[in-house]
Each structure stands twice: as C-alpha cells, then as structure tokens.
Amino acid sequence: MSLKYAVLAALLEGEASGYELSKLFDVSFANFWASTPQQLYRELERLERDGLVRARVVRQERRPDKRMFSLTESGRRDLETFAAAPPKRPTAIRDELMIKIQAMDLDGVDPEATCALVEERATWARAKLDRYARVRERLLGGRTEEEFLRRADRIGPYLTLMGGIAFEEENLRWCERVLAVLRSRAALS
Amino acid sequence: MSLKYAVLAALLEGEASGYELSKLFDVSFANFWASTPQQLYRELERLERDGLVRARVVRQERRPDKRMFSLTESGRRDLETFAAAPPKRPTAIRDELMIKIQAMDLDGVDPEATCALVEERATWARAKLDRYARVRERLLGGRTEEEFLRRADRIGPYLTLMGGIAFEEENLRWCERVLAVLRSRAALS
DNA sequence: TTGCCCATGTAACTTGTTACATGATTGT
DNA sequence: ACAATCATGTAACAAGTTACATGGGCAA
Structure with a gap:
C-alpha cells in the first residue's frame, strides 16, 4: 500500500x-x-x-x-x-544480522565468525555514509545546513537524509561497541 | 526465510x-x-x-x-x-513517516499536521525506551553492564537490546531536530 | 571474452497483512 | 457493562522475492 x-x-x-x-x-x-x-x-x-x-x-x-x-x-x-494522515502501520525492520547476534552464544557458533559478520556490517555502514555525504553536498549546494533549513523551498528530502545518516552512524557505533566486547572476551579465554 | x-x-x-x-x-x-x-x-x-x-x-x-x-x-x-553464515539480504526498513516527510513540502500539506506526526513518533520512541530500560534491568540482574558483558554466558540478547536502545534514542533525537526546524520555519512566516 | 551497464519485463513462488471467529476470565 | 487478556486459528488477499529473458554497448 x-x-x-x-x-x-x-x-x-x-x-x-x-x-x-x-x-x-x-x-x-x-x-x-x-x-x-x-x-x-x-x-x-x-x-x-x-x-x-x-x-x-x-x-x-x-x-x-x-x-x-x-x-x-x-x-x-x-x-x-x-x-x-497518521501512519497506518508501525515501522518494520528486518535485519538478519541481529538474529545471528541473538543466537551467537550457541556452542556451535565460532566467535570469530560473529566478529567477521559485524566487521562486514561496519564496512557497509561506512560505504553508505560516504554516499550520503555526497548526496548531502549536492542538496546543500554550497549553503550551510542552517541556512539551507531556514530558506530552502523543499526540506523534506534533506530531513529524511539526515535520518539516514544518523541511523548509519548509530549502526557503526553499535558495531564498534560489539567488536570491542567480543575482542575483550576472546582475550579472556 | x-x-x-x-x-x-x-x-x-x-x-x-x-x-x-x-x-x-x-x-x-x-x-x-x-x-x-x-x-x-x-x-x-x-x-x-x-x-x-x-x-x-x-x-x-x-x-x-x-x-x-x-x-x-x-x-x-x-x-x-x-x-x-553471512546475511543473504540487506537490512530492510519500511517507515511510512519518512515518506510523509519526503513529501511534506507539497502546497496542500499543512506544516502543523507534519509536526503532529513527528510528535507522535517521539512519544512512541519514549515509550519504547521505557520498556527497553525495564528489559535491560531484568537482563543485567543487578550487575553493571561492564561486569555483565565480561562474564555472562549469553550476551547476544543484550547486544541486540543495546542496538534497539541506540536506534530509538537516535530516532528521538531526529524527531527533536526536525521539530526544532519546523518550528523555526513556522515562526518566520 | 568476460562481465557490467542500460532498460524492461514475465512468471512462479514465498511472505506478510487483514478480517474474522471462538469463548471464558479479569479488571475498571 | 465494556474492554482487555488469554489462546488459537482459518481464509482471502496484498506485497515482496527470485529466476529468467532480451540485446546492444562499452571497458578491462
């Protein structure tokens, strides 16, 4: 719909x-x-x-x-x-990696493999942020963000982009925290 | 699948x-x-x-x-x-609100209405964060996060919860930034 | 010469959504 | 008296995925 x-x-x-x-x-x-x-x-x-x-x-x-x-x-x-109009359905997310993390503690799952999955996710997040940065420059067209948000006719696309950037940055921070935890646990055993 | x-x-x-x-x-x-x-x-x-x-x-x-x-x-x-195993499909998100934001600049769309949608989203995000905080306390069971992450048998569920919390916090910050922008534009006209 | 880009589509299949039905129990 | 909770399910429908097909152009 x-x-x-x-x-x-x-x-x-x-x-x-x-x-x-x-x-x-x-x-x-x-x-x-x-x-x-x-x-x-x-x-x-x-x-x-x-x-x-x-x-x-x-x-x-x-x-x-x-x-x-x-x-x-x-x-x-x-x-x-x-x-x-108000949204009809709540936001739906489907992220396989999180299921894998949820199940990572099983005996048969190699912690190294889990690490590799998180690292791959981090790499993707960085690539996405690079592309967003370019889209952002194009939208701003030389103006500062503040100036743009005050005067531009259309700000919708910029606000959604801001959301995407914030989301990926958070994603990346999460990956890094998880990697730090996994590595310090690997060092213990 | x-x-x-x-x-x-x-x-x-x-x-x-x-x-x-x-x-x-x-x-x-x-x-x-x-x-x-x-x-x-x-x-x-x-x-x-x-x-x-x-x-x-x-x-x-x-x-x-x-x-x-x-x-x-x-x-x-x-x-x-x-x-x-590596994920088969990239993370999929479906968020109606973002489509509405993308289209918010149309002449027929009342900025007040858009504000109301974002406020509602912020309210939901706060409610979710409350529930997550309770789930977190239950998982930690009195231990500090650091202690838990070092010693617990199963950390997967905690790591995914951390992801959920970070996501909702980011969501809330985004809502607040958007509201600030919308309000300062409303004041100009 | 292998493979990606442009550009569109069909067909078969798997997932996800919505509305409805049942029926006792508990809380306001 | 009314709504919510517990507990499961059927049926019909809408949406999303995967595999495949076409066929020239262009770059390593």
Whole structure:
C-alpha cells in the first residue's frame, strides 16, 4: 500500500524512468523504504493504470527505449492527502544480522565468525555514509545546513537524509561497541 | 526465510507458546524482525512439521489449552549454521513517516499536521525506551553492564537490546531536530 | 571474452497483512 | 457493562522475492 506513495514521493524530484527509480531506491530511499526493481516496475504500471502517474516513451539510439514517468495532478493530490494522515502501520525492520547476534552464544557458533559478520556490517555502514555525504553536498549546494533549513523551498528530502545518516552512524557505533566486547572476551579465554 | 530463524532464536530463551512469542515479537524482537501473530502461528506449524521445534499441549483450567514450543536438537543445529553464515539480504526498513516527510513540502500539506506526526513518533520512541530500560534491568540482574558483558554466558540478547536502545534514542533525537526546524520555519512566516 | 551497464519485463513462488471467529476470565 | 487478556486459528488477499529473458554497448 505504501510503496505506492514512496514512488509518488520519489517522482516529486522530477520525471524518471523505472530504471532510474530503482537506482534511487538503492541509495537514498533504501533507508526508509526497501524495494526491488521488479516491485517498482509493477507499481508504476498500476499507478499509470490508475492515472496517478503518466508515462512518456523516449526513443533512444543504441539504447533500449525508455519510459519516463511523472506525477499527474491526481497523483499529487493523492500524495498530499497521504502525507498529512497518521501512519497506518508501525515501522518494520528486518535485519538478519541481529538474529545471528541473538543466537551467537550457541556452542556451535565460532566467535570469530560473529566478529567477521559485524566487521562486514561496519564496512557497509561506512560505504553508505560516504554516499550520503555526497548526496548531502549536492542538496546543500554550497549553503550551510542552517541556512539551507531556514530558506530552502523543499526540506523534506534533506530531513529524511539526515535520518539516514544518523541511523548509519548509530549502526557503526553499535558495531564498534560489539567488536570491542567480543575482542575483550576472546582475550579472556 | 528468516522469520524461521527469528522464531528459533526466540525459543533459545526457553519454551514458549505462540501467544507468548507474539508478545515477545511485539517488544524486544520488533526492533529487528517485525511480524504479526498470524505469521508466527503459521511459522510454528511449519517448524513443527519439519522437526525443528516440538510442541507439548498444556491443558489449563478456566483457560484455553496452549501449545508450548521448544527447540529440537535439529532446530538448534540449523540455527547454529545460520548464525555463522553471512546475511543473504540487506537490512530492510519500511517507515511510512519518512515518506510523509519526503513529501511534506507539497502546497496542500499543512506544516502543523507534519509536526503532529513527528510528535507522535517521539512519544512512541519514549515509550519504547521505557520498556527497553525495564528489559535491560531484568537482563543485567543487578550487575553493571561492564561486569555483565565480561562474564555472562549469553550476551547476544543484550547486544541486540543495546542496538534497539541506540536506534530509538537516535530516532528521538531526529524527531527533536526536525521539530526544532519546523518550528523555526513556522515562526518566520 | 568476460562481465557490467542500460532498460524492461514475465512468471512462479514465498511472505506478510487483514478480517474474522471462538469463548471464558479479569479488571475498571 | 465494556474492554482487555488469554489462546488459537482459518481464509482471502496484498506485497515482496527470485529466476529468467532480451540485446546492444562499452571497458578491462
């Protein structure tokens, strides 16, 4: 139900193809709404059928044709209504690593293996933070954060990005605390 | 695929009924693996059929019968294998509020309404933190964190709880920053 | 020459959600 | 009297995942 609104919100940035949206959902949108390219293509079909989005075919040379999607007036109105209404469902998280941590104390589980998993997570978190930093610079466009937040027309995308950055930073801190604990326990035995 | 392991990991705490598991998934497990009671009942059926879990019917007076589930040896081994293997899928988050924030700059969206949504989120975050604090006290059982992390047999559940607490604290800080921004913009116009 | 990028899609399958049903007990 | 708690479940539906297919361009 909400992937619909995630797509509409993504199209606020302007016209985009399914492929471009799938890239966007891989970087910034992934922080709060996970989805695969297949889901997006399916959703776009539905949104077009329902008149919330319109498609324009762009012929390309030496590249497959692409369909550029944009919001219709009715899509925009629907999104406005959604944006002011209270959320229907609580935030859902699905993080396999945490299940593995929950079960790490089992006899058959090598603490070294657990360490490796946490280190991998930390590496990913750092990579994500790097990408966010670049997106942030682009959004700020030379202004300071304070200046931007006071004057810019659209601050929504910046506020969600702030959320993503804070989340990954916290993630990284957690990884480091866990690694410190695991290492000091390894030293004891 | 991983709800399976989330359930097995939950049963590490000991025998539990479907109902009790659904309570657990509502409090601590919800931080990293969301699921509804109906999913749990279905999953438990499957796990029993596959021999990873065994059920024992407990007759009760003045209460419906209940089925208490516990891990079998093969369930435990399966969980051990899972715990040491790298995650198959990246962490997925689905947070409606963030979509609403992303779209908040639309003309038809009242900034007051957006504020109210963020305040509600902050209230929930505080309530969650309260509950986590109680779970934490129970786990520590009077010891300090340092002492606990050095000597306890099972630290997995504490580490995931630490993650949940850090996540909610960050959430709350984000809410407060957003509210400060929204209020100072409201004062300007 | 292997593999990734662009660009879209179909089909089969697995998960997750929602609404409903039962029925006694306990608390306000 | 009404709602919540305990305790489980069915059925219908919506959403998400995985594997596969197409086919030229481009870089190491």
